[in-house]
Every structure is written in structure tokens, then in C-alpha cells.
Amino acid sequence: MQINCRSCGKANEFLLPLWVRTTFKFNDDGSLSILHVKPLESLEEKLTDNHVHNELVCKSCSSNDVEIIFNEYEESDKTNRELAALEGL
Amino acid sequence: MICWECFNYTYFETDVETLKELKTGKDGMIIQDSMFDDYNYSQGMLRDNLTDVVQYCINQNADVLDHNLENRYLNCARCGSKKVTKPYSTWTSRRHLPIEQEILKNHQEFKELRKERFNADQLPVLWKSK
Ligand SMILES: [Zn+2]
Numbered sequence: 494m495q496i497n498c499r500s501c502g503k504a505n506e507f508l509l510p511l512w513v514r515t516t517f518k519f520n521d522d523g524s525l526s527i528l529h530v531k532p533l534e535s536l537e538e539k540l541t542d543n544h545v546h547n548e549l550v551c552k553s554c555s556s557n558d559v560e561i562i563f564n565e566y567e568e569s570d571k572t573n574r575e576l577a578a579l580e581g582l
Numbered sequence: 583m584i585c586w587e588c589f590n591y592t593y594f595e596t597d598v599e600t601l602k603e604l605k606t607g608k609d610g611m612i613i614q615d616s617m618f619d620d621y622n623y624s625q626g627m628l629r630d631n632l633t634d635v636v637q638y639c640i641n642q643n644a645d646v647l648d649h650n651l652e653n654r655y656l657n658c659a660r661c662g663s664k665k666v667t668k669p670y671s672t673w674t675s676r677r678h679l680p681i682e683q684e685i686l687k688n689h690q691e692f693k694e695l696r697k698e699r700f701n702a703d704q705l706p707v708l709w710k711s712k
């Protein structure tokens with residue numbers, strides 16, 4: 494998988510929001526301490542989801558004009574499977 | 583805040599948004615905390631958002647409760663209940679006496695309190711500095 498920024502074209506760092514469930518406690522002085530953090534969504538699943546385009550932001554130029562390119566081997570693998578399916582007919 | 587199911591007032595849970603950084607390169611993709619110089623932005627954002635939601639729940643105590651009087655943001659980390667409010671919420675105040683009755687009931691206590699204040703500067707001097 495490759496991610497490109499269409500705006501600056503050269504960035505390789507991107508930011509993606511993520512919801513987490515946080516367990517915390519109130520300290521005696523009223524401050525908060527974090528006890529546990531658990532992701533509520535999988536980033537991998539999020540990335541393969543089409544809606545993620547709207548949420549990905551380029552770290553260097555802050556643009557959200559970002560494209561995700563899935564690996565070529567995934568494409569060729571699909572083609573191979575299609576060929577195999579044809580041969581099976 | 584207090585949980586009205588188990589009376590825990592220390593441990594709670596909430597959902598907050600943070601940011602992760604995706605770094606793409608020859609070796610594939612790395613997911614990590616986002617750093618700006620020495621500052622861990624992912625962790626800073628998590629802490630800030632946590633503080634915000636907790637402060638909001640404290641300040642807008644009645645507004646964050648739904649029609650079942652359950653907290654829309656916080657739940658108890660001990661028993662899981664969402665019946666979480668400030669200790670002196672409108673929800674519990676329904677058990678209170680009408681104010682006139684409460685004043686009447688506490689009348690003696692109030693008289694003592696006022697007497698103490700009235701006499702505060704009239705205590706006998708037990709010793710004097712030389
Ligand atoms: Zn960019």
C-alpha cells in the first residue's frame with residue numbers, strides 16, 4: 494500500500510484520527526491519571542475502507558487531498574485468480 | 583463524579599479521539615505516535631480531549647444525561663453503569679426535602695453556628711504575650 498499527497502507530492506507521513514476507549518481515575522488533587530487505552534477501531538480496517546480518504550491528512554502540508562494506492566501484487570493476484578477461474582471453465 | 587450503582591467515585595471510562603501517524607516507505611507502512619520535535623502530539627491530544635470531556639461533564643452535569651438519566655460520555659470503570667453524575671446533581675436532589683423544611687430541621691444547628699460567630703471575638707484571653 495502506498496499513500497501519496499496530491500498537494501505537495503513528496504510527503505511520506507500522514508495523520509489519521511482514531512477513537513480510543515480510555516480508563517482513567519480522579520486523583521485527590523482533582524487531576525486525571527490514565528489507566529488503560531484501548532483502540533475502538535482498527536487502523537488497518539480503516540485504511541481499506543473507502544471513507545478514510547476524507548480523514549487522512551498530510552503531515553507536512555496539512556492537505557487532505559490524499560490518495561491511497563494498493564500494492565500492484567494485490568492487483569496481479571486478482572488478475573491471476575481471474576485467469577485461473579477462466580481456465581477452470 | 584460518582585456512579586449511582588456502585589458508588590465508585592474514582593474510576594471511569596470514556597471514548598476520546600486521538601491521532602496516529604502513518605509512515606510509508608520501502609519496508610511498508612509504520613503506524614506510530616505523531617511527534618512534532620520532542621512533543622508527542624498523539625498523546626497530547628488524547629490527554630487534552632480526555633480533560634475536555636471530563637470538564638464538560640462536570641460543568642454541564644444535567645445536559646450530558648439522556649432521558650434515562652444515563653451519562654452520554656462517561657461510564658463507571660468498576661461496574662460499567664452509565665448512571666454517572668456529579669455527586670450533587672439534580673437527579674439526586676429529588677430526594678431532598680423542600681428547602682423550608684430543611685431550614686426548619688437545621689434551625690438549631692444554624693443558631694449554634696451564628697452564636698459561635700457572634701462570640702468569636704469575645705473569647706476570654708487566657709494568656710498574654712509579654
Ligand atoms: Zn502534502
Ligand SMILES: [Zn+2]
Nearest residue numbers: 585588658661
Ligand atoms: Zn459503578
